[in-house]
Amino acid sequence: MSNETATRRPVVRSGVASAVVPGLGQFLLGERYRGVGILLGFLVILATVIWYGKPLWYASPILIWLWNVWDAISLAGGRARSILLPLFFGLAAAYGIGWQVVEIDFSKANMDRALAILRPMTRPDFIQPRREVNQMWVPVQVPCSSQPPAARREDAGRVATVIPDCGGVGETLIVNVTGMWANAETSIFWQNPIGNPLMLGEGEISMLTLTTDESGSLTTTIRVPSTALVAAPDPTLPQFHRVYFEQYRPAGGYELSFIGGEVLKGALATISMALMATGLAMLFAVPLSFLAARNLMSGNPVTYAVYVIVRTLLNILRSIESLIIAIIFVVIVGLGPFAGMLALALHSVAALGKLYSEVIEGIDPGPIEAVRATGANWLQVVRYAVIPQIIPPFTAFTIYRWDINVRSATVIGLVGGGGIGYLLIELIRVNNMRGVSAVFIAIAFIVIVLDYVSAKLRERLV
């Protein structure tokens, strides 16, 4: 009887204790970590559901609380309950709240808009059919002088004329061209004296396009564009403008499109950016890494203090995403690859400094003592026992960093850091999805090739 009360008392006491403060019963029974863990877990879940404020989720801390009392009672009897159950209650609440906070709503997906973007992306603007151009122009004076020269030009069997020979803004002119390709679509546009093209179509916002007859001639009327003299220093001074005729036809084969050329330039800029950044970072990281190597610096309090400071700085620097650093450098040195390069370099100094210092910390002291024992001097020891041990991993880490930097460089372009990323954001802004798709392909290609090359190189080094 007395035996029974002796075992019953801690059972009741633990149950009550845990009912008042979750985990207290377990704590008093000597299971300190369990007790504290239960209390903390309970409080975190409770705080979360109170903050979120949806009554449904109050079930979770209540169930955990009930389990905690049950566990305390069982523990007093010598048997702990599995923590899988409260873990499940906690995770159910966490994921349930997470689902609602993230506003997951698949009905929002708009397939029409998606297709409008994706369809042009199936035709990346990288190459285009090669074409021939047949271009002809004729000068015309605007405004008229007292004796305007004839508005007529002959070139390679083609003749273009304007009647009359000159005109003021808004006046009608008759243009004629002969000797062009027959039955071919021909664009006609105006060019002012400083070389800017002006449209001649409806409302001066569209290209005037006509087709030549079977003899390769066409005649039409145009109006001198209203903006023809906008750029002129003195609108009363007669100057020569030009009327252009342009025809295109396929020439067989393919060539790089304008966007394609830009993509290549951007890719080159991005790879160079990463290369320069990695090189620059290496120059700074090598000396820093020696200062950040514990085994070299723990000798006396001064060097140890240097070690702690350098390590802390590297850690802080490394924790700032290069994207953020890039935004700062864009402000300092302006838009372009230089800003991106500096950002990548700064972040890489920290990353490489840490990796290098770990290499130095991990070198085998055996060869050092063996080479010292041969009577070698300090420099010879470094050359024959230290350098052979650190060069291959240093090189491997540097290549790896370059690989990472190329990827980061594409993203850094998005915030104005130049290279292919900058091209990408520009193309997205003007809704050129064919160009965007060309950029995607280029990025994927670069990353895959680089990944392979860097892995192969590192494999040979380590």
Add this chain to the structure above:
Amino acid sequence: MLKIQNLSKTYPNGTQALKNVSFDVKDGEFLVVIGLSGSGKSTLLRCINRLIEPTEGKIFWDDVDITAAPPAELRRIRRKIGMVFQQFNLVKRSSVMTNVLSGRLGYVNPWTSLLGIWAQEDKQRALQALDRVGIADKAYSRADALSGGQQQRVGIARALMQDPKLILADEPVASLDPVLSHSILQYLEGLNKEGITVICSLHFLDLVHRYATRVVALKDGVKVFEGSAKEIDRAKFKEIYGEEAQEVRAASL
């Protein structure tokens, strides 16, 4: 003649590795140092070429005080003392050839050696040294591509490059199996017969009996025995090694 007088070593953390150890080593001896791990064997060997600076005491080698040698002279002394290590201490990523050539660093022009340029004569010598330990065909392999026994032979070839008068061997066979142990020690024995003094620390009683011309035993940094190998019987061995002696002997079979 190597004279060790009242040698003591206390590490900065307060560990006393050697306590007032004195003994002489005559030229041409194969002196074996025995004792438990931590008894001070490694410290003793490293004090002789001052890889570890002794706290007190003196070491004379042919009447030159090694312990008082300034750095340049110390390097000249070291180049005549070859050293072989338990863990071989090769630069794993370098070629066998480079590892062996590094034994010559005390002799060559420091500046050309920094550029990695070696005289044809030194390369020839390295190949001869490798040939002597039977692995000339491995000269251009990476050191870590070799087996343990082969790596230790590279270690011996490196020591040979120093044209040594004395070889310090710090448990040269503790990382090898018994068969390989004999082959390595036979190389050292061969060198000893050519007149090179050998100081070698060993663990196994039968190896001690087989190779030692004289034995010094250390226990907790104190010299507890000095004499011929024959005087070391099982009882003595057990006294030096404590109760673990049985196991050690069994393992050596």
